Amino acid sequence: MATQITLGQLLANRLAELKQANELRPEQVSMAKRNNVRMARNQARIAREMLGSNGITLEHSPMRHMANMETVYTYEGTHDIHSLILGNDLTGIAAFK
Numbered sequence: 001m002a003t004q005i006t007l008g009q010l011l012a013n014r015l016a017e018l019k020q021a022n023e024l025r026p027e028q029v030s031m032a033k034r035n036n037v038r039m040a041r042n043q044a045r046i047a048r049e050m051l052g053s054n055g056i057t058l059e060h061s062p063m064r065h066m067a068n069m070e071t072v073y074t075y076e077g078t079h080d081i082h083s084l085i086l087g088n089d090l091t092g093i094a095a096f097k
């Protein structure tokens with residue numbers, strides 16, 4: 001979990017560097033949003049699992065965090081839509097009209 005979170009932080013840091021250099025492209029934001037939200041969603045699930053059945057209850061924070069991450073996975077560009085944007089950017093071929 002620590003490694004994945006650190007990798008996500010590095011990606012966010014790189015975006016900040018590009019932004020400061022006025023080199024940030026929307027497709028790079030898609031890459032970071034897509035990756036980091038999927039990562040955070042997976043880590044929230046692992047945190048829930050570590051608590052066993054207690055993790056399901058609202059007495060512990062991971063389940064609430066998981067619900068938040070499901071939201072972020074959908075809004076501000078769903079995971080799938082960011083995949084389409086990246087595919088287009090990497091290949092020059094749009095899988096959408």
Ligand SMILES: Cc1cc2nc3c(=O)[nH]c(=O)nc-3n(C[C@H](O)[C@H](O)[C@H](O)COP(=O)(O)OP(=O)(O)OC[C@H]3O[C@@H](n4cnc5c(N)ncnc54)[C@H](O)[C@@H]3O)c2cc1C
Pocket residue numbers: 071074075076077078079080081084096
């Ligand atoms: C808590 C919350 C707050 C929100 N707040 C706002 C807000 O403030 N302002 C606002 O404008 N909107 C807001 N939204 C709406 C959000 O932007 C949409 O839910 C999101 O864009 C997805 O649209 P949809 O729900 O119509 O799903 P759909 O477009 O019906 O998509 C359903 C599923 O199909 C996938 N999909 C759709 N098209 C394709 C495709 N071509 N290829 C592959 N997969 C595809 C999607 O990724 C998704 O998984 C909010 C949503 C939530 C959950």
